[in-house]
Amino acid sequence: MDEEEETKEKERRHLADCMNTIIRQLGTDKKNPAVHTYRSTLNSFRKFSGGAEAEMPIDEVFKPGKLKEYETWLRQKGLKWNSVSTYMRTLKAVYNRLYLPGSAEHDPGLFDDVYTKVESQTKRALDKEQMQTLLDAASAGLPEDVQCVLVYFLLMFLFRGMPFIDLCYLRKQDLQGNCIVYCRHKTGRQIVVRIPREAQQWFERYRNKKAGSTYLFPILSEAAKEDEEVYACYRQALRRFNRQLKKMASLSMPGVKISSYTARHTWATLAYHQGINTGVISQALGHSSIKVTETYLKPFKDEMVDAANEELIVSVMKSKKDKNAA
Known part of the structure; x- marks a missing residue:
């Protein structure tokens, strides 16, 4: 058995060996969010299994009972279902790498008994009136730190729901005339965003004016x-941004929850309510497929169908009442 075959055989015996190989490859490919997810999953499962010295043999990890025990352990630790799903989907990806779907060794129902879905995030969206409140608040003389985080939030919305990670990573060279041309951090798809007239004043005030600086906005160090250092810096900025958003919301709209995802989901849902085609929304958001966009919008589609049904019923009942009156 040569060295490469020995390495592959070792990866098939222990979870840590397999996942560390994946993590190294993801790092080489500069997929830092995925690196973070795989490391978090490995560290979590290692704690579940007994700590740093746990061997975690593959044939013991990928058993229905063990996976269910891990899910229960995660919930007892206070993790939300979406976090549980992230860990489980990561383990499922590792399993599919070790045992290719369709092969004799692969068990297609192994993860059926654990949570691997993604709860809809559309509750994070604001309505038109709430967005107008925030637009008005941007001119209301808020404390400078709150004003800054609000402006970043509004720019993310005005830039077609730009994710916070993309805002952070924007380079000065991405500004081309009145457009921002960049690649989405998550998918690598190129996005071209024209800076709206409504955003010009805020953009000019809060853009990075430091000579020699790389970034378009002064968020990352x-x-x-x-x-990996840059990504760690982004993670710190994200935590700080969400804390400041919470403070901003408490001042501007008490009782309303706002996070870094809210601007993006709000843009998508308001665009949908405006009647913009789902394909256009998907392209604007830089999604990898329309299916991803439909995940955002499904509850709103259901609401619109229910509303149409109510209008139809009212119309039929009105016709019946008019007929009886005659």
Whole structure:
């Protein structure tokens, strides 16, 4: 058995060996969010299995009973279902790598008894009136730190629901005339966003004016050079951004929850209510497929169908009443 075959055989014996190989490849491909997800999953399963010295043999990990025990352990630790799903889907990806779907070794029903779905995030969307409140608040003399985070939030919305990670990573070179041309961090798809007239004043005020700086907005530290360092810096910025958004919401709209995802989901749902084609919304958001966009919008489609049904019933009942009156 040569060295490569020995390595592959070792990966098939222990979860940590297999996942560390995947993590190294993801790092080489500069897929830092995926690196973070795989590391978090490995560290979590290692704690579940007894700590740093746990061997975690593959044939013991990928058993229905063990996976269910892990799911229960995660919930007892207070994790929400979406977090549980992230860990389970990561383990499922590892399993499918080890045992190719369709092969004799693969069990297609192994993960049927654990949670691998993604709950809809559409509850994070604001309505038109709430967005108008935030637009008005941007001119209301808020404290500078709150004002800044609000402007970033509004720019994300005005830039067609730009994710916070993409806003952070924007480079000065991405600004081409009155457009921002960049590649989505998650999918690598190129996006071209024209800076709306309504965003010009805020954009000019809060863009990075420091000479020699790389970034379009002063969010990430210039000191971070390596990909993993930059991503760690982004993670810190994200936590800080969400804390500040919570503070901003408490001042502007008490009782309303706002997070870094809200601007993106709000843009998508308001665009849908405006009658914009789902394909156009998908392209604007830079989604990998229309299916992803439909996940955002499904509850709103159901609401619109229910509303149409109510209008139809009212119309039929009115016709019946008019006929009886005659």
